[in-house]
Amino acid sequence: MSKGTYYLSTPIYYPSSKLHIGHTYTTVAADVLARIKRAQGYEVMFMTGTDEHGEKILNVAKGKGLEPKVYLDQVVSEIKDLWETMEISYDHFIRTTDEYHEKAVQEIFQRLYDKGDIYKGEYEGWYCTPCESFWTESQLKEGRCPDCGREVDKTKEETYFFRLSKYQDRLQKLLEETDFLLPRSRVNEMINNFIKPGLEDLSVSRTSFDWGIKVPFDDKHVIYVWIDALSNYITGLGYPEDKGGLYEKFWPADVHFVGKEIVRFHTIIWPAILMALDEPVPKRVFGHGWILLEGGKISKSKGNVVDPVVLIERYGVDALKYFLMREYTFGQDGLFTNEVLLNRLNSDLANDLGNLVSRTIAMIKKYNGGTIEKSDFVTSFDEGLKHLGTGTKEKVAAHIDEMAFSHGLEEIWKFVARTNKYIDETTPWIVAKDESRKAELRTILYNLAESIRIISGLINPFMPHTAEKIFKAFNMAEELKEWDATTTFGLLPDQTRVNDLEALFPRIDVAEELKYLNSLSQPQEEKIEFKEEVTIDDFDRLDLRVARIIGVEKHPKADRLLVIQLEVGNTRRQVVSGIAEHFEPEALIGRQVILVANLKPVKLRGIESQGMILAASHDKALKLLTADIESGTPVT
Secondary structure, X not given: OOOEEEEEEEEEEOOOOOOOHHHHHHHHHHXXXXXXXXXXXXXXXXXXXXXXXXHHHHHHHHHOOOOHHHHHXXXXXXXXXXXXXXXXOOOEEEEOOOHHHHHHHHHHHHHHHHHOXXXXXXXXXXXXOOOOEEEOHHHOEOOEOOOOOOEXXXXXXEEEEEOHHHHHHHHHHHHHHOOOEXXXXXXXXXXXXXXXXXXXXXXXXXXXXXXXXXXXXXXXXXXXXXXXXXXXXHHOOOOOOOHHHHHHHHOOOOEEXXXXXXXXXXXXXXXXXXXXXXXXXXXXXXXXXXEEEOOEEOOOOOOOOOOHHHHHHHHOHHHHHHHHHHHOOOOOOEEOOHHHHHHHHHHHHHHHHXXXXXXXXXXXXXXXXXXXXXXXXXXXXXXXXXXHHHHHHHHHHHHHHOOOHHHHHHHHHHHHHXXXXXXXXXXXXXXXXXXXXXXXXXXXXXXXXXXXHHHHHHHOOOOHHHHHHHHHHOOOOHHHHOHHHHHOOOOOOOOEEOOOOOOOOOXXXXXXXXXXXXXXXXXXXXXXXXXXXXXXXXXXXXXXXEEEEEEEEEOOOOOOOEEEEEEEOOEEEEXXXXXXXXXOHHHHOOOEEEEEOOOOOEEEOOEEEOOEEOEXXXXXXXXXXXXXXXXXXXXX
């Protein structure tokens, strides 16, 4: 019988490059919660996906010589492969380039505009392209982005604003009087840092790039991330066209999982948009902490990522899942090192769980011919073992409802430790030597097998692959694997046969493994791949000339293009170049650049370009190749 519905989500990830262990952390937590809720009898909707619009995606794709959608299809395929490798049980994967999402976002924008909550104005502020974030002067750190530490650009452009300030009082009440945001420590941060200083209306469109969803009534503008990306949580349920379907069934969301760096977006901007639409806000947003390296936060922008695939290939997916959920308190930051990982895998998985299972199977085979038999004999240690085992599930469930995954696993491992202690207390290797104690031996072995059955049922949402191996080793029927079956002791049938099982988690030589893992993190020289070789005759066909820039105008039909007038000796040339986002026109006047003078002329957005000027780019920075010599001089 269904207990009702349960809707949870991860953020939609930004596919500017491969995902790292920080994204895996969030998604594994959501997966564990989804699996437990399904096991408890809920109809679950678990949504994840990708946020695919914006200037950064456009630049990355351009740098690879690909159209944005072609680039994105490749990266999203890799993300889905990672989630398959991680055995992530999501129900729906949304892409903001999905046609239904784009149509729904336009409808949402139109409704907000018609209501008067969106209006046209002009925005001026500091913008960080890698983070795609706007910052005020006071938020900058030493003039740089407070998140990634990179340079920011002063931006001024026409924009549409969302009346965020209109919802300030309602947002403060939501945060102060409900458990909408957890952990509670994040509530004070949102109120004191953002709401009490006064919310400003929010820029929700851009004109400086066109990779995005067009504003339905003004196609010069694209809808910015706040409305585009955040709306995925309802458009993925069919909003607004199919409000009577999945949206009515699952909304409001039971919990959004987000990293603490995007809590502001999800607890101020997102609920304000929903309030403006007259829709319910999510029941809860949980802002988890960061996994930190010794150099700080793991970040694609900083380039200090840990690849989960490497760890999975080395230690297995269940080991990585266990480590992420056990090592870190979900609402707090935690430090990742290779040594912390290896020691946790050795102590908990190899020594505690793996050793318990292998010892028990070995003793059943050695002392009882591979068969589990029930007995009426009762040892003085049985009651404590059974009481702890049958009471563990409720403790785990209570912790999971508070998103305290590490505490939930801690409760399970208390029972693992108690079962290992039961072996030491009952000494089956001594009892087996005495023929008169056969009944006692059967009880001990049965209680060990039954404890392992309960443990395997409890770890199943966290480590499904490991649980399935144990299920098969003990020939468990389907009903014995169920979550609710862990509250009853004594369900394994009499005369159950056990099967051979390879070591679940072989012990790791930490010193040797550290050498290997540390070698992977050493800086590698990037191999430069050169283009196909040419002859001197091929090169000689190019006519490279020094040219002086004497005039620059913005292209009337393309924001990224500049129309440049060049003096090449006593000749004039016109070049159309896509460098507008890197240079102001007046700053280029008088510069001596290198022109490919014999390139066949082409028309770019209706204006003829007679050649090409040379430039070099690295990490989003672009520099023109220049020469301090008389214009018209050949470059040889």
